[in-house]
Amino acid sequence: DAGVTQSPTHLIKTRGQQVTLRCSPKSGHDTVSWYQQALGQGPQFIFQYYEEEERQRGNFPDRFSGHQFPNYSSELNVNALLLGDSALYLCASSRGDSHNQPQHFGDGTRLSIL
Amino acid sequence: QKEVEQDPGPLSVPEGAIVSLNCTYSNSAFQYFMWYRQYSRKGPELLMYTYSSGNKEDGRFTAQVDKSSKYISLFIRDSQPSDSATYLCAMRAAAGNKLTFGGGTRVLVKP
Numbered sequence: 032d033a034g035v036t037q038s039p040t041h042l043i044k045t046r047g048q049q050v051t052l053r054c055s056p057k058s059g060h061d062t063v064s065w066y067q068q069a070l071g072q073g074p075q076f077i078f079q080y081y082e083e084e085e086r087q088r089g090n091f092p093d094r095f096s097g098h099q100f101p102n103y104s105s106e107l108n109v110n111a112l113l114l115g116d117s118a119l120y121l122c123a124s125s126r127g128d129s130h131n132q133p134q135h136f137g138d139g140t141r142l143s144i145l
Numbered sequence: 146q147k148e149v150e151q152d153p154g155p156l157s158v159p160e161g162a163i164v165s166l167n168c169t170y171s172n173s174a175f176q177y178f179m180w181y182r183q184y185s186r187k188g189p190e191l192l193m194y195t196y197s198s199g200n201k202e203d204g205r206f207t208a209q210v211d212k213s214s215k216y217i218s219l220f221i222r223d224s225q226p227s228d229s230a231t232y233l234c235a236m237r238a239a240a241g242n243k244l245t246f247g248g249g250t251r252v253l254v255k256p
Contacts, residue, residue, distance in 0.1 A: 064242055071248075073248045074244070074246050076243040076244060079241075136189045136190070138186075141186075
């Protein structure tokens with residue numbers, strides 16, 4: 032049973048560039064959430080996708096956008112990268128748009144901005 | 146003030162000891178409570194998931210929730226060196242899917 036998979040594992044970009052991160056949810060899951068985890072801190076919620084729509088959003092600027100595909104996989108896009116965007120980006124999946132289902136995380140994409 | 150407070154540690158214990166972790170929170174809307182374990186360069190791994198106040202046990206792990214005090218705990222019995230990791234508490238309101246995390250407590254179990 033494949034868990035949540037994310038790609039790429041590591042990425043190095045420069046300020047002002049754009050990046051796309053990818054996530055495939057766990058088998059049987061149809062809801063994807065994205066989190067940003069700075070070094071030494073807990074993850075911060077970016078947004079959640081269900082039925083190909085953004086359902087909930089955290090306190091992140093519009094530079095952060097996403098997409099969910101019919102096969103439930105998802106992308107996170109970040110434009111005009113800043114040094115402060117350097118972090119581990121985590122994808123979590125769960126079953127249904129229901130609050131009583133736990134979220135399972137992938138191992139993340141480590142993004143470094145030079 | 147953060148919505149969820151967690152002592153960053155590090156917490157160092159000898160092998161076989163009980164590890165005691167806790168979080169406090171300020172948002173009374175939180176209804177679902179989780180503990181995740183995160184190894185270095187890995188994603189968080191779900192350990193415990195609870196809804197109501199009280200205790201929940203799973204193997205060596207016991208989670209406690211006290212909604213009246215806005216306080217949750219995780220106990221790890223018979224700790225092993227492989228339990229050395231960062232432990233994150235997380236919680237969620239009844240509506241929505243957003244998890245709010247504590248900053249994590251680093252635990253070191255010494256052989």
